[in-house]
Amino acid sequence: MISQHLSYKPRFHSSWTAIASPPTLPTQPDPGGSLGFYGSSQTRATQAVNSMVSLRGVSKVFPNGSLVLRDVDLEVRPGEFVFVTGVSGAGKSTLLRLLYGAEQATRGTVVVDQVCLFSSEGRRPYRIPPRPLAMLRRRLGVVFQDYRLLANRTLGENVAFVLRAQGLSPAEIRRRIGPTLKMVGLTEKRDRFPHELSGGEQQRLSLARAIVNMPVLLLADEPTGNLDPENSLLVLQILERLNSFGVTIIMTSHDPYLVERAGHRVVRIEGGHLYDMR
Amino acid sequence: MWALSRFFNKILYLLQETGLGLRRGGWLNWAAVSTLLVLLFLVGISIQLSWGVDATVQSLGGQLEISVYLEPERQAVDLQPQVTQLPHVAEVKVITKDQAWRTLLLEMGIEDEEAIQTQLGDNPLVDAMRVKADSTEALGEVAAHLRQLEGVDQVYYGDQVVQQLAQIQEMLRLGSLGITGVLALTAVAVITTTIRLIVMARRREIEVMQLVGATAAWIYLPFILQGCLFGVISALGAWGLVLGSQQLLQELLEKLIAFPFLKVIQADSNQLEFWFLPLMLLGMGVFLGTSSSLIAVRKSTSR
Ligand SMILES: Nc1ncnc2c1ncn2[C@@H]1O[C@H](COP(=O)(O)OP(=O)(O)OP(=O)(O)O)[C@@H](O)[C@H]1O
Ligand SMILES: [Mg+2]
Numbered sequence: 001m002i003s004q005h006l007s008y009k010p011r012f013h014s015s016w017t018a019i020a021s022p023p024t025l026p027t028q029p030d031p032g033g034s035l036g037f038y039g040s041s042q043t044r045a046t047q048a049v050n051s052m053v054s055l056r057g058v059s060k061v062f063p064n065g066s067l068v069l070r071d072v073d074l075e076v077r078p079g080e081f082v083f084v085t086g087v088s089g090a091g092k093s094t095l096l097r098l099l100y101g102a103e104q105a106t107r108g109t110v111v112v113d114q115v116c117l118f119s120s121e122g123r124r125p126y127r128i129p130p131r132p133l134a135m136l137r138r139r140l141g142v143v144f145q146d147y148r149l150l151a152n153r154t155l156g157e158n159v160a161f162v163l164r165a166q167g168l169s170p171a172e173i174r175r176r177i178g179p180t181l182k183m184v185g186l187t188e189k190r191d192r193f194p195h196e197l198s199g200g201e202q203q204r205l206s207l208a209r210a211i212v213n214m215p216v217l218l219l220a221d222e223p224t225g226n227l228d229p230e231n232s233l234l235v236l237q238i239l240e241r242l243n244s245f246g247v248t249i250i251m252t253s254h255d256p257y258l259v260e261r262a263g264h265r266v267v268r269i270e271g272g273h274l275y276d277m278r
Numbered sequence: 279m280w281a282l283s284r285f286f287n288k289i290l291y292l293l294q295e296t297g298l299g300l301r302r303g304g305w306l307n308w309a310a311v312s313t314l315l316v317l318l319f320l321v322g323i324s325i326q327l328s329w330g331v332d333a334t335v336q337s338l339g340g341q342l343e344i345s346v347y348l349e350p351e352r353q354a355v356d357l358q359p360q361v362t363q364l365p366h367v368a369e370v371k372v373i374t375k376d377q378a379w380r381t382l383l384l385e386m387g388i389e390d391e392e393a394i395q396t397q398l399g400d401n402p403l404v405d406a407m408r409v410k411a412d413s414t415e416a417l418g419e420v421a422a423h424l425r426q427l428e429g430v431d432q433v434y435y436g437d438q439v440v441q442q443l444a445q446i447q448e449m450l451r452l453g454s455l456g457i458t459g460v461l462a463l464t465a466v467a468v469i470t471t472t473i474r475l476i477v478m479a480r481r482r483e484i485e486v487m488q489l490v491g492a493t494a495a496w497i498y499l500p501f502i503l504q505g506c507l508f509g510v511i512s513a514l515g516a517w518g519l520v521l522g523s524q525q526l527l528q529e530l531l532e533k534l535i536a537f538p539f540l541k542v543i544q545a546d547s548n549q550l551e552f553w554f555l556p557l558m559l560l561g562m563g564v565f566l567g568t569s570s571s572l573i574a575v576r577k578s579t580s581r
Contacts, residue, residue, distance in 0.1 A: 100489065164291065165490050167291070
């Protein structure tokens with residue numbers, strides 16, 4: 001079983017990343033003088049080198065005034081498995097959205113896989129330009145809370161869609177789809193459309209789509225949200241298998257039983273603050 | 279090798295996605311293409327027409343003559359050297375009143391030499407000259423000079439024809455400019471709407487593409503290509519129509535403006551001129567199509 005996935009080797013600190021991505025932190029001249037931005041950014045950058053995710057003093061206020069995160073710090077090392085918990089509306093999805101650049105922080109510094117997405121430390125806030133963001137997203141896998149499946153495409157096409165969007169060749173796409181579908185147990189149904197799948201199957205499909213590009217970091221927003229305990233466990237096992245190959249996993253969940261049972265690191269969002277539970 | 283296969287992979291993707299866009303567009307594609315086609319067709323026709331008028335004006339220069347009638351008792355032969363000296367005069371032909379009278383009588387059917395001789399004594403005509411200028415523009419100037427000469431009574435030339443032609447030229451220029459402007463705006467509006475509707479229809483897909491790391495170029499190039507394709511198809515169609523309607527246009531011109539000598543020039547395919555029109559239509563179509571789709575996707579390119 002495992003041998004089928006030997007080809008699955010996520011890249012960690014690939015040299016490509018180091019060359020192609022812009023400076024991980026903005027290098028703007030420091031108005032304040034010696035005790036400055038350069039010094040602090042260097043220490044932060046060094047810290048970020050050992051992190052897959054690094055949030056520093058991050059706050060998020062939506063334009064309508066709702067303050068979701070206040071002064072949050074979070075370090076996730078490569079290869080870690082982290083649960084994010086909290087009541088509904090606590091800001092779990094918002095936290096993940098900051099990490100894949102769908103939402104922009106209001107203050108603080110957000111670094112993912114050594115690429116700085118946002119930093120308010122310079123004179124003017126730094127925001128990652130579209131192209132480096134696209135390149136970073138190719139190294140991430142995201143399971144969206146609302147799945148975001150394409151209704152007019154079959155299961156196989158939904159998965160292939162990601163690779164096509166990233167510019168892979170048809171041959172390479174064909175080569176990768178089989179193993180991915182096998183991993184989530186949907187090989188038989190690859191020609192079905194999303195509406196012909198059960199809720200749990202749809203959820204596994206969105207997981208397949210998130211992992212088909214061999215991400216180094218998987219951001220899973222409630223991947224077990226609508227599932228019975230059995231199916232939840234199945235999904236958790238898939239994620240744990242990925243984690244055993246070295247993929248860093250950040251997963252949000254409502255399910256205290258599942259979180260308890262898994263035994264991984266747990267952080268909890270409450271009142272805009274982030275607490276390390278385990 | 280790797281680079282080549284990557285390149286083909288990209289081209290294949292581009293064509294597939296553009297094809298998808300065309301299928302999504304449905305009848306809207308026709309709206310876009312036909313608007314652009316009408317515009318390009320009218321542009322092509324008016325260019326051809328103005329070429330025709332220009333060419334006619336050019337060739338008329340050699341044909342228009344100034345008729346100069348002298349005062350009675352004046353001999354045309356005496357004035358001839360003086361007229362030849364005037365600037366822009368290309369040719370001077372003398373018609374004595376005897377010659378003119380003879381021609382007139384002959385035309386009236388009096389062919390008897392005897393009768394002609396007796397009639398000559400009562401010749402009421404005057405000596406005349408036919409003067410040709412070296413260009414159409416110089417006609418007026420030469421005529422003015424001639425009027426000032428002593429012994430010249432009347433000067434006539436085809437200035438109405440020239441003026442009318444100049445008017446046609448002007449009208450063509452203004453008319454085609456106005457129509458081109460209005461239609462170009464319409465075409466841009468229609469293409470922009472078409473592309474934007476297709477983008478809207480695929481908004482969900484585009485969102486997902488952005489979230490999984492597709493670059494803006496990768497997402498929007500198919501739409502740009504689609505606009506460009508509209509331009510190419512319209513230009514080809516318009517050129518075909520221009521070629522097909524040349525005969526019709528010629529007939530129409532003759533009826534409407536009553537200038538039988540006004541030609542819609544038909545350059546042959548060996549000449550550079552022949553290719554100028556299709557290339558111009560193509561350039562204009564591609565420019566309008568591409569820039570319209572650029573306008574359409576410009577707003578969506580934020581994340
Ligand atoms: N675009 C937005 N504009 C304004 N407020 C928002 C926006 N998105 C989210 N919020 C608010 O931010 C808070 C956190 O939302 P978020 O989706 O992160 O919650 P969550 O922890 O994922 O909840 P759930 O468990 O229900 O998915 C909510 O109160 C929500 O109303
Ligand atoms: Mg959520």
